[in-house]
Amino acid sequence: MKKSKSSVSKASTYAEIGEFWDTHELSTFWDKTKPADFDVAMESEVTYYAMDKKLSEEVQEIAHRRGVSADTLVNMWVQEKLREQKA
Incomplete structure (x- = not known):
C-alpha cells in the first residue's frame, strides 16, 4: 500500500486529497493539523501589450x-x- 500523503484524509494521492477537501470542512479537523513552515518560490512571467x-x-x-x-x-x-x- 502507498504511504499516505495526508495525515487527515489518509489519501495516498494528491487527487484523493483534493477530493477529500472538496467534501469536508477544515474546521472539523483543525485539532488534527500541525504547524507548517515552507518557502514558496513563485515567479510570474508578464508580457505587456500596447493598448489605445x-x-x-x-x-x-x-x-x-x-x-x-x-x-x-x-x-x-x-x-x-x-x-x-x-x-
Whole structure:
C-alpha cells in the first residue's frame, strides 16, 4: 500500500486529497493539523501589450466597477476569449 500523503484524509494521492477537501470542512479537523513552515518560490512571467488610451480608460472604469484590477479584468477577458476560440 502507498504511504499516505495526508495525515487527515489518509489519501495516498494528491487527487484523493483534493477530493477529500472538496467534501469536508477544515474546521472539523483543525485539532488534527500541525504547524507548517515552507518557502514558496513563485515567479510570474508578464508580457505587456500596447493598448489605445481610450480603451485603457474604459477597461479601468469597468474594472473599478467590478472591484478588480485592470490587469485581472483583461486577463479574465483574454482567457474567456481563448476558451471560445478553442471550442
